[in-house]
Amino acid sequence: MKISFKYIAYFLLFIFGLNMVLTSCTSDLEVTPKDDDEFLSDSFFKDPSSYKQGLAKLYAGLYVGGNDGDGIADIAGIGGDFSSYLRLLFAMQEFTTDEAIVSWGDDGLPALNFQTWSTNNQFLYGLYSRAFYHISIANEFLRQTTDEKLAERGVDASLKSEITTFRAEARFLRAFSYYNLMDLFGNVPIITEKDPVGFFYPEQKARAEVFAFIESELKDLDKSLAASRANEYGRIDKTAAKFLLAQIYLNAKVYSGTAKNDEAIAACNDVINSAYSFADVPYRYLFAADNNVNGAQNEFIFPVINDGNAIRATGGGMSFILHASIGGTMDAATQGMDGGWSGIRTRKEFVQLFPDENATGDVRGTFYTNGQTLDIANVGAFSNGYAVTKYTNVNSDGSAAQRNDIPDTDFPMxxxxxxxxxxxxxxxxxxxxxxxxxxxxxxxxxxxxxxxxxxxxxxxxxxxxxxxxxxxxxxxxxxxxxxxxxxxxxxxxxxxxxxxxxxxxxxxxSYRDIMPIPSTTIQANPTLKQNPGYN
CATH class of the missing domain: 1.25.40.900 (Serine Threonine Protein Phosphatase 5, Tetratricopeptide repeat)
Incomplete structure (x- = not known):
């Protein structure tokens, strides 16, 4: 078992509000209470312990697709397993490149493999919607934790001080979602806690404006986030904000048209000189089931925490990555899992970046080659393309994780x-x-x-x-x-x-360097303009 915060994140059974600002982005993504165990925000926050639970919902949303794991999805139109934030982000960042290819024929996946996606791709719709859902949850949390709201509820000074840090973390997680939206889709609306609750058409902002908003938020958060490594493991601190600043500065020429390499160096120095340290452990420890305690955690600035007992989501996060990367003649037990889904392998050109195929000249080249071909003649055959064994659900000393159906391995964001x-x-x-x-x-x-x-x-x-x-x-x-x-x-x-x-x-x-705004989203908000090149 890892930390209690993880258990709070999973067992939380509520959704803020009735029709949050997400409805202004797309009308079929309304967020409504689904059963008697879920409460409206004003009622929910009468309990002092609810503030940490509300924050935990934001963190849990990076892994699970709904309040009960994979079952009842947060987002209409795509299943809870398919709509996990980490799973969707992995698909966008990896399947579209030389690092990964997936054998499944689900509508929209082959298009990611081939860079032939269209405006109606369900996985693009899923990530766009997931990111704005995350933003909506953050906005409502911020609305419910103002000084005025806390005074009305008689929150004591000690809890108010703690909530100040909670609010900063919520703003960071909102900025993280805006970063992914900016990176993938370019021009997107900016919606904050100051916008009205309910249906309205938010104004689409230029990519450079979104960049400026994220930069401003991250700089401001330095005043209120926890000090470097002073927070619970798995929660955000000042160094995470500096890291995300370094990322946007390194990509500033793409996002804003102006290079910011000096600013990137300054932010990197803040990260490198922080309380985090290079993990002087074998590389494989960083991706083992106990990577929260085996020394790898010393360099994990923002992990997406996982726990086989606490987070019962089979189709999301690391459960997806591990299950989907096992197939063919691979022994699932060697990876600490109960089986494989024969989905993800890598492509020849990525393998050729390493000095050899057996991790002799570079231990990071963790390929499974038995029964696998280097060349991919048939995308739908798992045996075409080398498998990857980077992540395992086995502890660094070789002992078993808590269970073999859902892994303990944390994802190093x-x-x-x-x-x-x-x-x-x-x-x-x-x-x-x-x-x-x-x-x-x-x-x-x-x-x-x-x-x-x-x-x-x-x-x-x-x-x-x-x-x-x-x-x-x-x-x-x-x-x-x-x-x-x-x-x-x-x-x-x-x-x-x-x-x-x-x-x-x-x-x-070249227009595919930016993804299209999903057609469903534009149908719901006709003021949005499609990115160039897409019909």
Missing amino acids: FRLSDAYLMYAEATLRGASNGNIETALGYVNKIRKRANATSISTSDLTLDFILAERARELFWECHRRTDLIRFDKFTGSSKLWQWKGGIQNGTSTQ
Whole structure:
């Protein structure tokens, strides 16, 4: 068992309000109480313990698709298993790239594999809706925790102080959702707790305006978030806000048209010099079932916590990633699981980023090759493409996790190693406050843990950094964003098998660097304008 906060997050059975601002984005996503165990906000917050439970709902929403796990979904039109935030984000960031391919033929998945998606793709609709649902929950939490509301309820000074931190975490999680919306969809509405509850058409904002809003929020949160590593494991602190700032600054040229590499270095320095530390443990420990206690947690700035007993969601989060990556002749028990779904493998071009296929020259190359072909002739056959064994539901000492149907393994959304690589990249992109020798030291520290050969300054190029980010951070929901920043996601400068729907890969249209606003969303809010290139 991990922390009590996780149990609060899962067993919470309520939804805030009747018709929150999400209804203004799409009319079929109304949020309403579903049974007698769920309460309206004003009634719910009469209990002092409810404030932490309300915050826990936000964290739980990163893993589960509904209040009972996979069952009754938060979002209409897509199942609770398919609409898990982490599962959808993984699909967008990985299936669309050289790092992963999925064999299933569910409507919308082949289009992600091939970069041929349309405006009616159900997984795009799912992530757009999930992110705005998350924003709606955060907004309502902020409405219900104002000084005026707390005074009306007679909340004491000690709890009020704690709620100040809760509010900062809710704002961060809202900013995180806006970051994903900005990254994927570009121009999106900005809705805050100051907007009315109920149906209205929110104004669509330019991507640069969304960037400025996120930047402003993250800077302001430095005053109210918990100090670095002073919060419960799994909850946000000041360093997480600095990390997300570093991410948006590194991608600022894409999002706003203006490079901010100096700002990226400054934010990376804040992260690197924080209370988090590089995990001096074997690389595999970072993705084991006990990665919250085996030393890996020292570099986990923002983990999505999982627990086989507490979080009973079979189709979401790490349960999806682990189950779906097991198939063929693989022994599910070796991965600590009860079986596999024969879904996700990787593509040849990603395997070729490593010195070999058996993790000899780089322990991060964790491929399962028995009965698998390197080339993918048939996307629908799990045996085509090497399987990946990066994540396991086995403790680092080899002992069993709590159970084998739902894993304990936490997902590392932000970790310190990424800040090292962001620092190196921003330095190579010309940051005046970056130091190439410092950058080289960071990269070689990562490579030493991987038992990979050290590099020299002449090796440290932008192309090397892109490849090293893949080797260090694959299947951690970064690849699509990275490839776009390097201008290698669409077009022909980087090809991989089945890009464009052709086995050997082909060029795709540059407008696909931004996903389309889902057609269902535009039908519900006709003031929204579709992104260029999509009908």
